[in-house]
Amino acid sequence: MTGLDDPILPTSIAWGLLAAFSVLWVVLGWWLGRRNKTAEDHMLAGRNVGLALATATAMATWVTANTTMTAPQLALQLGVWGMLGYSLGALGLILFAPLARRIRELMPRGFTSGDFIRLRFGTFTWRVFLVVSLIYAFGWLVSMAMAGGVLINALAGIDYRVGMTVILTVCVLYTLLGGLRAVIGTDFIQTIIIIAGAAFIAWLTIDKVGFEAIHFNLMEERPELLSLLFPAAIMFLFNNLLFGVGEIFHSNVWWSRAFAFGRHVGFRAYLFGGLLWLPIPIVAGFIALATPALGINVPAADMVGPLVAAEVLGLTGAIVVFIVVFAALASSLDSLLAATSDLVTRDIYRGHIRPQASEQNQFRATKVIVVLLGLLTWLAASYRGELPIVGSLAELLYFTGAFVASAIWPIVAGLYWKRANPQGAAWSMILGSGLGLASYFMIGFYVAALVGAAVSLAVMVLATWLAPRPFDWDRLARDDTQVMGSPA
Amino acid sequence: MxxxxxxxxxxxxxxxxxxxxxxxxxxxxxxxxxxxxxxxxxxxxxxxxxxxxxxxxxxxxxxxxxxxxxxxxxxxxxxxxxxxxxxxxxxxxxxxxxxxxxHSLARAFGFFAVGAIVFLVLIGAILRGRPRD
The missing domain is CATH 2.60.40.10 (Immunoglobulins)
Structure with a gap:
């Protein structure tokens, strides 16, 4: 039985790969973003991204540290249902397709998800939303920086902080140089690498280990993983679906793309992106079920994917996993850095600090904020295992589940219900997050998002039913270019 | 000492x-x-x-x-x-x-049912597709 004591990838090869791909992404970032002149170019790639690039960026951004490393972790912990449940995260992208169309119609000149909440529900709800959104964005950023460090440590034995620092620095650099245009361009290449690499690893795992051996050993050693009546996994199924929906519906990562994609592109791009994404967690997660058959020791649940791939496939497998996960991490880290810096620039800097900031001021602010976000993320990820919440990838992610799932209903009601109550939207996020977090600690990680979404729905429906507030939809298009700081 | x-x-x-x-x-x-x-x-x-x-x-x-x-x-x-x-x-x-x-299966299916209801309401709200007047 093997463990972490002998890394499979020689340090020299790991450094070579790291250097080669770092240079590739940074040069591409510079090249793709060289014509950006204004904040709108930098933040929204000129608002005219076509279908192929749009589909690729939707799919690649959604293939994150979560998919490539947490999907195997969930297969190991919650079995077949965990793996299938994880793939239901695709519904987040698919259901966002009609929302993307509606967002583009309602706010043709919009910039961020914060813009929408501010105009639709007013200042108080906007501030609650910003807190929810920034907690999630920061949690996701830190989890991905951690994933980079864990991966490099698991495969090559390079110190966790060194690997994490290199990956984070590369992503900050090319996001800084190229803005959303660079993010989307690199996502396209990263998508091809991810699909080809994941399919290659799964095919070789089945070929080398075989379904029968995997099934036999699971039945002998970890029978619940094959049980269709595994209670925690049944509870997890809709939790994960609603977590994914919450992540996508509220996050500026997806809103900024809805604004950036050309007219009539958003709906099809999110639909195709979701369908392409659907099999990825199954392929990535499946290999974890081979753990008992292979007799691999898994010291920490979030390391199972890279460990199994490297064990089964040796040096080639380790190289492929390294490249695939680096691509997956980079494609999400850059998107999140870009989208979060847009949100902070528009909604905090211009919305709260300098309402009269010019285009050029915002352009500069976006870049400074990317660097600051990178630094903050580095600080938090440096203390992996030492801070109470920043324990493992999954712990950190599921913690944010309660927050994001509680934002589903303010977004859906805001877009579709004419009489949605603004106070109800704020309290649905506050109470949904609070009770979701309580259930995280009292029951388990697999119900936090579910409880958050259910409470949020109940509050939103009740508030709108008891105190309906009619809204003029045209205000969104009319006001979205006006100076911020004034409540809707 | x-x-x-x-x-x-x-x-x-x-x-x-x-x-x-x-x-x-x-x-x-x-x-x-x-x-x-x-x-x-x-x-x-x-x-x-x-x-x-x-x-x-x-x-x-x-x-x-x-x-x-x-x-x-x-x-x-x-x-x-x-x-x-x-x-x-x-x-x-x-x-x-x-x-x-x-966990008991009753508890597990309880959470499953809550999740299913929230999901179905979500699908319904989006499929209506138009702002409610």
């Missing part, structure tokens, strides 16, 4: 010496999802054994090596016993018992 301190010094030192033998680090007592992580402290390679009965009749070795933790998952309801020893030693150095008691 000083002499007393010098005499007692070896006793104070003894816990540090004892840590050379492997020992579980805060093992869990219960699990509601059939999974948990076992951590241990050791300076050498260890052997970890898992059994279901107090007499360890059905024991099997689940890990041998220098890692200091292992992820267990997919266990059915029951009481599981784990023993740990240094690879070169004959005697077991530490043991831990973990009781697995899964």
């Amino acid at each position: 000083r002499l007393m301190f010098i005499l007692l010094l070896p006793l104070l030192w003894s816990p540090l010496v004892a840590s050379a033998t492997p020992a579980f680090d805060a093992p869990p007592e219960r699990s509601t999802d059939g999974g948990f992580t076992l951590n241990w402290e050791t300076d050498t390679a260890v052997v970890l054994e898992q059994a279901t009965g107090p007499d360890h009749a059905d024991a099997r070795i689940i890990y041998e090596g220098s890692d200091t933790s292992t992820v267990i998952s997919g266990l059915s309801d029951g009481e599981y016993r784990f023993r740990l020893r240094a690879a070169e030693a004959d005697d077991w150095a530490d043991q831990a018992t973990v009781t697995v008691e899964h």
